[in-house]
Amino acid sequence: MVGSLTSEGDLLSRGYNRGQGLSIGFSADWLLQNAAAQDFDITPVLYDTEQQRAAADRAVTLLIGRLVEGTDEPEGARAQVGTWWPHALKTALVLKNQHFQEERESRLIWVGVSWPGDLKTRVSPAGLVPYRACLFDKVVINNAALHPNNCGIEEIIIGPALGRQQTIAVQAQLTTHRMRLTIKRSEILYIAD
Numbered sequence: 001m002v003g004s005l006t007s008e009g010d011l012l013s014r015g016y017n018r019g020q021g022l023s024i025g026f027s028a029d030w031l032l033q034n035a036a037a038q039d040f041d042i043t044p045v046l047y048d049t050e051q052q053r054a055a056a057d058r059a060v061t062l063l064i065g066r067l068v069e070g071t072d073e074p075e076g077a078r079a080q081v082g083t084w085w086p087h088a089l090k091t092a093l094v095l096k097n098q099h100f101q102e103e104r105e106s107r108l109i110w111v112g113v114s115w116p117g118d119l120k121t122r123v124s125p126a127g128l129v130p131y132r133a134c135l136f137d138k139v140v141i142n143n144a145a146l147h148p149n150n151c152g153i154e155e156i157i158i159g160p161a162l163g164r165q166q167t168i169a170v171q172a173q174l175t176t177h178r179m180r181l182t183i184k185r186s187e188i189l190y191i192a193d
Contacts, residue, residue: 003108003134005031005042010157010186022170023157023186026136030152031108033139040110040134043094047101059084059091086111108134149178160186 009025035042046052066080073079089111096105110116110132121128136151156174158167170183 005106005108007104007106008102009155010188021159023159024153025155025157027141027152027154030136030139030141033141034136034152035108035134037138038110038134040108041090042106042108043090045094045096045100045103045105045107047096047098049098052095055091055095059088062087082113085113110134150181151179153179153181155182155184158183158185160188 005026009023032042046055063081063084066084067077069080090109093109093111094107115130116132118132119130120133121130123129136153141152156170158170167183167185174181174183
């Protein structure tokens, strides 16, 4: 299961849902601690082909090492592949074409060998999509700069195609949840379709 993050908060190529979405800026420490507390990893995407090859080589070398160690028993090879499989998936999930490098993406990843008990589904145009939720309030960090109700959110950037009324709506929603944070408008010049 993968979630997408970027260190570029106001980047049009990330889409902004055709300019009509929001960019939500999180505290990196907050995200890392909450992800780790729920067995998720946050891993930078690899765009460089040499780095991708090196990551793939490390994964294959790890598999070979595990197969050499654990194949004395009849089910040894299957067990070793089972322990290697999550590592291989995590490696594959962070490889991306170099033309997307400006996104500076990191991915929130959870990989398991069986369906988790807390599996959820959502509807998409392609049908039901399974996912595992990552809670952003599992760990609360005592940080004077972050209000505890914010769940690690530091800022919200309003998409370039949204009007002033959407900024007011976002402010009202935040007030309802007693969240205090910076709201900005995107600096990108954009004309909606």
